[in-house]
Amino acid sequence: MFYKELLTILELAQRAPSGDNIQPWKVFYKKRNLSKIEIFYDIQKEDFFNFENRATFVSCGCYLKTLEIAATGFGYSTIIKFDDSSSKRIATIHFKKSLVKQSLLFPSITKRITNRNAYDSSKFIDKKIIHKLNEVVKKFNLTLNHIKKEQKNQVDDLCFKVEQIKIENWKAISTIFNSVKFEEKPKTGLDFRSLNLGKSAKITSYLLRKKKLVSFFKVLGISKKIAKETSYDLTSNTNDLFFLTGNVKMTKKNLVSVGMCIQEVWLELTSKEYTMQPFVNFSFMLQRFLHKEHSQSYSQEEQIKLKNIISLLYSTMNLDIKKDLPLFFFRAGIPLSDTVKTYRKNIEDIIVNE
Numbered sequence: 001m002f003y004k005e006l007l008t009i010l011e012l013a014q015r016a017p018s019g020d021n022i023q024p025w026k027v028f029y030k031k032r033n034l035s036k037i038e039i040f041y042d043i044q045k046e047d048f049f050n051f052e053n054r055a056t057f058v059s060c061g062c063y064l065k066t067l068e069i070a071a072t073g074f075g076y077s078t079i080i081k082f083d084d085s086s087s088k089r090i091a092t093i094h095f096k097k098s099l100v101k102q103s104l105l106f107p108s109i110t111k112r113i114t115n116r117n118a119y120d121s122s123k124f125i126d127k128k129i130i131h132k133l134n135e136v137v138k139k140f141n142l143t144l145n146h147i148k149k150e151q152k153n154q155v156d157d158l159c160f161k162v163e164q165i166k167i168e169n170w171k172a173i174s175t176i177f178n179s180v181k182f183e184e185k186p187k188t189g190l191d192f193r194s195l196n197l198g199k200s201a202k203i204t205s206y207l208l209r210k211k212k213l214v215s216f217f218k219v220l221g222i223s224k225k226i227a228k229e230t231s232y233d234l235t236s237n238t239n240d241l242f243f244l245t246g247n248v249k250m251t252k253k254n255l256v257s258v259g260m261c262i263q264e265v266w267l268e269l270t271s272k273e274y275t276m277q278p279f280v281n282f283s284f285m286l287q288r289f290l291h292k293e294h295s296q297s298y299s300q301e302e303q304i305k306l307k308n309i310i311s312l313l314y315s316t317m318n319l320d321i322k323k324d325l326p327l328f329f330f331r332a333g334i335p336l337s338d339t340v341k342t343y344r345k346n347i348e349d350i351i352v353n354e
Contacts, residue, residue, distance in 0.1 A: 001034040001095055005074050007347060012109050013067035014344045016263060018059035019050065019280060020179040020190055021342050025063050025090070027351045039064065039090040048175040049284040051294050057252050058328075060090045061259020068260075069267065071095060072103040084253035091256070108270040113341060115275040116194060118237055119333035125240045129272050133242075133265050140261040142246035143324065145317055154316045155243075156236045158309050159329070162282050163231035165302050167223040172285070185343050193340040234277070238331040243317065245324035250287075258327050269332050278330045286310060286326040 010027060028038040041056050049055055068078045077100040083089040130146055137144040147155050166172045181189035235241060248254045269276050288294045289306040314321050
């Protein structure tokens with residue numbers, strides 16, 4: 001493998017999505033052996049949603065899948081050896097020059113985007129595409145639950161309620177707004193222009209970092225209004241909602257695998273001209289509640305609400321909480337307007353020559 005080839009593959013892999021666009025990965029290589037690289041995760045400050053590095057591991061899985069597909073564009077297959085130890089190593093990758101064909105998902109790497117705008121409510125995702133998504137998910141021993149028409153109103157309402165809890169929980173909402181960036185073309189973090197917060201974005205971001213003001217918003221009913229705009233208005237006008245679940249232990253290796261699954265699904269949708277918006281916080285809010293130790297981050301009132309929400313969600317969808325753990329929730333469709341494209345770190349910031 002040539003050095004320029006490796007850099008190009010890594011630059012493409014850099015387009016992978018990550019929680020709050022943090023890009024928590026590092027690539028170690030040796031110039032004398034470019035056919036082998038090691039992926040490590042950057043230790044991030046544990047926040048409300050990234051407890052036990054769960055969001056970090058899922059993000060690294062998205063990166064691995066993108067790298068795997070990017071390599072096919074240059075005639076390389078990849079052998080991925082996962083590391084499930086307590087070390088910071090995610091995986092070791094071996095590139096092998098072969099007759100492998102360029103993946104059909106290769107062009108989607110640079111096209112994939114998160115679109116938080118309204119979707120066309122007159123359009124439905126083709127059943128053949130949904131069948132394809134299910135085939136992808138089965139490879140990872142997970143389940144993709146497509147929200148049925150008769151379930152949708154209930155699920156829309158429950159998502160809205162979780163969103164409201166998130167906004168009224170100071171630790172949760174401050175985590176999100178601490179990652180919002182207002183400078184021109186930020187290379188990490190959430191570009192405020194992509195969040196549809198309008199001209200009041202800076203003021204909203206500042207206010208929602210203040211614990212006393214978050215409580216005040218709850219009393220005034222402002223949090224309910226925000227939750228409606230950031231959740232209910234979006235899901236209720238989108239025909240296709242999906243809930244990824246699985247009977248998995250939340251280990252590093254398994255969460256990386258979940259991330260690889262998510263990215264392959266995302267690229268499949270992109271290849272068919274659909275876009276997607278993850279409601280990542282929804283899944284991690286539920287995961288945190290289901291974790292005995294971390295559930296204490298919620299007030300007693302919030303715990304009661306979340307217990308009822310999960311009970312109703314799982315009964316509505318005929319799921320078993322012991323076997324169908326909440327992993328990822330998203331909507332997909334045709335957006336009515338374009339969105340801002342996010343930027344990435346320079347390649348020099350993520351590679352290390354040993």
